[in-house]
Amino acid sequence: MPIFEFVCxxxxxxxxxxxxxxxxxxxxxxxxxxxESVQKKLSTFASKVAGSSSFSPSTSVPSCSPGGL
Ligand SMILES: [Zn+2]
Structure with a gap:
């Protein structure tokens, strides 16, 4: 069932x-x-996460150092 976000x-x-x-x-x-003066908002699911360092796909991962030992 569709759940919409509204703002008064x-x-x-x-x-x-x-x-x-x-x-x-x-x-x-x-x-x-x-x-009754409410505005329907577009449903935003995964773009309102506070902080942009939770799920970094493949950026800033410095675990590729050459030379193991
Ligand atoms: Zn209100």
Missing amino acids: EECDQFFEELVRSASAIGEVICPGCQS
Whole structure:
């Protein structure tokens, strides 16, 4: 089931809402201030990780020193 992220224009609160149909998007209200002025955000899954040094694929790995012994 699609879960969309919303942000309230009144109190700037982020929240997630499970939306079953496209028409239900317009019926989403802010859980904080019950305002209908909410903006649907694009669902960002893996690009909001704080800090950019968690999963470095193959960069800055200096374990390739020549000469074992
Ligand atoms: Zn609000």
